Amino acid sequence: MSIVAILMGLAGWIGYEMGKEQASKRYHSTVTHYQRDIEKLRKKLKLPPASGTPKIQVKEGVRLKHPKLAIIIDDVAFASQVKTIRALPWAITPSIFPPTSRHPDTPKLAAKLDHYMIHLPMEAMHYNNPEDGTLTTESSNAEIDLRIRKLRHWFPQAHFINNHTGSKFTADMASMERFFPIAKRYGFVFIDSRTTPKTVVPRICKEYHDPYIARDVFLDNNPDIDYIQNQLKKAVRIAKSQGYAIAIGHPHASTLKALADSKSILKGIDVVYIDELYEKIR
Structure with missing residues (x-):
């Protein structure tokens, strides 16, 4: 394998890892943003902390084995x-x-x-x-x-x-x-x-x-x-x-x-x- 090919592969791998890191940072930034919004809304509505209530998620298109x-x-x-x-x-x-x-x-x-x-x-x-x-x-x-x-x-x-x-x-x-x-x-x-x-x-x-x-x-x-x-x-x-x-x-x-x-x-x-x-x- 040529040195050029090795360098190109290494550059691609570095770019991929950097892209993953940037995506991860964007993801955590977005999650933190939403968590802050939720906390503001909780305080505005005078609700108890989320840890004290069960987390219930909306499910779309529920499919059960038997109707x-x-x-x-x-x-x-x-x-x-x-x-x-x-x-x-x-x-x-x-x-x-x-x-x-x-x-x-x-x-x-x-x-x-x-x-x-x-x-x-x-x-x-x-x-x-x-x-x-x-x-x-x-x-x-x-x-x-x-x-x-x-x-x-x-x-x-x-x-x-x-x-x-x-x-x-x-x-x-x-x-x-x-x-x-x-x-x-x-x-x-x-x-x-x-x-x-x-x-x-x-x-x-x-x-x-x-x-x-x-x-x-x-x-x-x-x-x-x-x-x-x-x-x-x-x-x-x-x-x-x-x-x-x-x-x-x-x-x-x-x-x-x-x-x-x-x-x-x-x-x-x-x-x-x-x-x-x-x-x-x-």
Whole structure:
């Protein structure tokens, strides 16, 4: 090999190593820049240090080995509803109301369950009969904190909250910016029931680098059993397409009957509790 070729090869190697070093410096400079921006944002929002909270990354294009479907039954408040839900041949997640004078025993119902979530009333655009303790767009940080602290006291094992009504609250950025970090601080994950197409929850989740988890299908806007099963088929199609889906229904007799008779519809789908689904996609 000629001396010229050796020198050319050596020069190329030196250039390559210098290029790697420069790229590494640029990379670390960029990472440091973003870390500083994140720290400024954390202080501005008065969030706890990142080391004290789990790091949850948004996952795009989740693909699971078997399509999974989480079915949530909202508005659960009474023992008879829980009994009927547990009798179904599927892993159904009841979403339980906080206690009020109309249904004071919901924490006792939850204490007997391994899998459940909290159905938190939030302000709607047009609804004249709100639940006691409904969070509104006028709720202050202190009021929201007190409400969420009570939820943690009543439901010590709960991990997930979804909204009851809430079309006004979840569309209001200022309200969600107050609510979201408080819910996280008490260890709750918020699942968007998507009661409005104007929901700002995806934007909030992106700010916090949390996965946006939301309802895909409402099962029973119409109480007809055929309608409910067609909605269930829609949920199955979504699950097969994107790897998972979330369907929400209510403890109506027709809804529970439709679910009980849907073995053929759910064939080939893993029906799982919401916490099991979350562990797969987060």
